[in-house]
Amino acid sequence: MSSRVYEAINDQVNNELSASHSYLAMSGVCEQLNFPGAAHWFRVQSEEERGHALRLFDFIHARNYGVTLRQIHVETVPVRTLLEVFRASLAQEEQVSKQIDALYEIAMQEKDFAAVVEMQWFVTEQVEEEKSARDVIAKLEMAGSDARALLEIDRELGARAGEGGGTGGEGARG
Ligand SMILES: [Fe+2]
Ligand SMILES: [Fe+2]
Numbered sequence: 001m002s003s004r005v006y007e008a009i010n011d012q013v014n015n016e017l018s019a020s021h022s023y024l025a026m027s028g029v030c031e032q033l034n035f036p037g038a039a040h041w042f043r044v045q046s047e048e049e050r051g052h053a054l055r056l057f058d059f060i061h062a063r064n065y066g067v068t069l070r071q072i073h074v075e076t077v078p079v080r081t082l083l084e085v086f087r088a089s090l091a092q093e094e095q096v097s098k099q100i101d102a103l104y105e106i107a108m109q110e111k112d113f114a115a116v117v118e119m120q121w122f123v124t125e126q127v128e129e130e131k132s133a134r135d136v137i138a139k140l141e142m143a144g145s146d147a148r149a150l151l152e153i154d155r156e157l158g159a160r161a162g163e164g165g166g167t168g169g170e171g172a173r174g
Contacts, residue, residue: 001063002110008103009115010068013056015099018072019092020049026085029077035150037158038082041136042089044162052122059118082150083140090133097126 027042060067077088100122107115136157143149 001065001112001115005107005110005112005115006060006065008106009056009060010065012099012103013053013060013067014070014072015096016049016053016056017069018074019096020046020053021072021074022077022092023049023089025074025077026089029079029085030082032079033082033085035082035154035157037154037156038085041157041160042085044160045089048162052125055121056118059115063114082154083137086133086137086140090130090137093126093129093133097130100126 023042023046027039027046030036030039030042057067075088078084100119104116104119104123107113107119136153139153140150143153
């Protein structure tokens with residue numbers, strides 16, 4: 001593995017951990033907004049991101065390199081509406097998709113086919129991640145400030161499987 005590919009994947013381990021942290025913060029915000037279902041959803045999402053980090057962590061070690069963990073930067077999530085929290089989550093996923101695309105490009109340029117194959121999983125995962133955030137946003141936009149509709153969405157979000165259901169925090173769609 002070239003040092004360029006290695007550095008980029010190591011960065012992504014840190015990026016996924018920071019995404020995990022930021023989803024945990026969003027879960028806390030949902031708790032404060034009294035949406036326990038959404039809080040659960042983000043907690044599962046946080047575990048899923050940790051699963052992504054561990055996947056790359058294992059990949060690096062399998063290729064005989066070491067991982068350097070860095071300090072995690074946490075963005076403050078404004079506590080206003082559920083819709084805003086989900087918009088922040090979509091923005092985060094769109095940013096991660098860019099990181100993954102850049103990583104895929106580096107792996108291609110360096111002709112690191114093992115890394116290309118590994119990144120393929122992440123490219124597909126990002127399509128899913130963006131879609132699930134957009135789906136929730138669409139529902140929340142329809143619900144507007146209708147309390148009954150919001151509570152119904154929260155109930156649906158609370159039904160998301162994943163937490164404690166897998167190993168290593170792979171999450172529902174792992
Ligand atoms: Fe991720
Ligand atoms: Fe994600």
